Amino acid sequence: MVLDLFDYHRNTFCRNEPNELVGTAFTGLGDNMFPEPRAGDFDARWRQAIAHTIRANGARDRFGTEKDYFRAPWRAHLGQSLMSRQKFRARVLPRPQGQLVEEWPCPALYYDAAAQARALPVLKILLSPAWVLKAHDLIDTQLVVHVIRRPQGFAQSWWSRYVTGIGGGPEKVFADNQPSLIRILQHFGREEEMPSHYSLADLVVSELWRWRYMNEVLLDQMSGSDRYLTLAYEDVMHNKLPWAEKLYGFAGLEMTPACRQSISSMQNTLFKARKSDGLDPKMVEEAVAQVIGDSPFRDKLLNVDPGAVS
Numbered sequence: 001m002v003l004d005l006f007d008y009h010r011n012t013f014c015r016n017e018p019n020e021l022v023g024t025a026f027t028g029l030g031d032n033m034f035p036e037p038r039a040g041d042f043d044a045r046w047r048q049a050i051a052h053t054i055r056a057n058g059a060r061d062r063f064g065t066e067k068d069y070f071r072a073p074w075r076a077h078l079g080q081s082l083m084s085r086q087k088f089r090a091r092v093l094p095r096p097q098g099q100l101v102e103e104w105p106c107p108a109l110y111y112d113a114a115a116q117a118r119a120l121p122v123l124k125i126l127l128s129p130a131w132v133l134k135a136h137d138l139i140d141t142q143l144v145v146h147v148i149r150r151p152q153g154f155a156q157s158w159w160s161r162y163v164t165g166i167g168g169g170p171e172k173v174f175a176d177n178q179p180s181l182i183r184i185l186q187h188f189g190r191e192e193e194m195p196s197h198y199s200l201a202d203l204v205v206s207e208l209w210r211w212r213y214m215n216e217v218l219l220d221q222m223s224g225s226d227r228y229l230t231l232a233y234e235d236v237m238h239n240k241l242p243w244a245e246k247l248y249g250f251a252g253l254e255m256t257p258a259c260r261q262s263i264s265s266m267q268n269t270l271f272k273a274r275k276s277d278g279l280d281p282k283m284v285e286e287a288v289a290q291v292i293g294d295s296p297f298r299d300k301l302l303n304v305d306p307g308a309v310s
Contacts, residue, residue: 001236002147003062005244006122008262009253010068013119016060017126018053021102025052032128033214034183043138046131054121055113057083058103069119075110083107120251129217136222143251144225146218149233150303151208151288152281158207159279174198177206184213201283208291212301219297232303240266 007014019026026049030036063084070076082088086100093101106116125132135142149157167173175198185191188209195202222228229250236243244263248255292298 001233001240002145002231002247003122003124004266005236005240005247005263006251006253007062007064008244008259009120009248009256010066010258011119012122012253013054013067013069013116014062014122014124015053015056015058016062016124018056018058018060018103018123019125019128019131021058021060022099023096024056024058024103025049029131032131033180035130035133042134046135046138050121050123053123055116056103056105057107059086059089060102067119069112069115071110071112079107079110120253122251127214129214132218133221136225136227140227142227144218144222144228145247145250146215146222146228146230147233147236148215148230148301148303151211151292151301152284153234154211155204155208155284155287156278159204163203170200170203171198174203174206177203177210181206181209184209187213201287204279204284204287205290208287212291212295215301216295216297219300230300234303240264 003014003016006012018024019032026032029042029045029049063080065073065076065080067076083104089104090100093104095101106113132144136144163170163173167176182191182194185194193205195206218228219230223230229247231243231246241260241263244259245255248259288302292301295301
């Protein structure tokens with residue numbers, strides 16, 4: 001949602017989850033969740049990854065056409081229409097080791113490289129608090145927008161989109177969570193709560209511990225920075241235009257009449273009826289209480305006073 005708001009501006013270059021694509025420039029950056037003892041050349045590697053990412057498109061990106069850095073409207077419409085199709089990309093892009101390419105250089109057919117270089121890069125980076133903290137400390141122009149979704153909504157979305165989809169099923173996701181979970185529980189002094197075997201309740205608790213850690217370390221270490229902005233996902237969904245104006249102001253972007261009109265017309269799909277195969281809400285609430293109850297950022301994490309754009 002927040003990436004969509006930025007993407008309505010004609011002079012932003014938005015990338016969706018480039019760190020989740022296989023074989024991209026982010027691969028060599030090291031652990032993205034926990035601080036590493038050796039962070040020596042992170043600055044150079046991060047800058048190199050960003051420089052590569054802002055000259056490329058990826059399979060998870062939006063394929064809009066209303067940008068100032070496209071050469072001509074007809075070229076942009078044709079190029080974006082073709083490159084948005086996986087079957088077309090499979091035919092025209094190289095396939096190293098027979099694998100489909102998930103990221104490729106911006107096509108010169110319709111991208112004006114000089115104009116693109118003047119656009120504001122906006123990257124949606126998931127599950128990477130260690131990288132975000134390092135980049136914020138090392139680069140004094142690095143802005144961070146931290147979107148916090150209520151844990152109840154997060155858990156339901158995670159279950160339907162990941163666990164029962166690409167994650168491979170509940171027991172596999174539970175096993176995958178174990179290495180990070182023990183470190184997170186140690187971080188919070190709760191290692192005695194490490195589960196010894198799979199259960200659905202423990203799976204939900206384990207993921208909420210990961211959710212708490214990834215949000216709380218950013219709140220703890222970046223609150224007070226004028227280059228750090230937090231917002232609640234649900235608030236943005238209810239008040240898109242006011243939050244977009246705040247985001248544009250934070251990033252130094254002009255809110256044009258065209259942007260205002262496009263954002264005002266966005267469809268709100270957050271509160272559609274939940275799928276019948278979702279998690280039991282009572283179980284989720286019990287897990288949230290167990291994990292979040294002692295957090296010094298409890299109110300912020302739960303978004304207990306939504307609605308205001310401060």
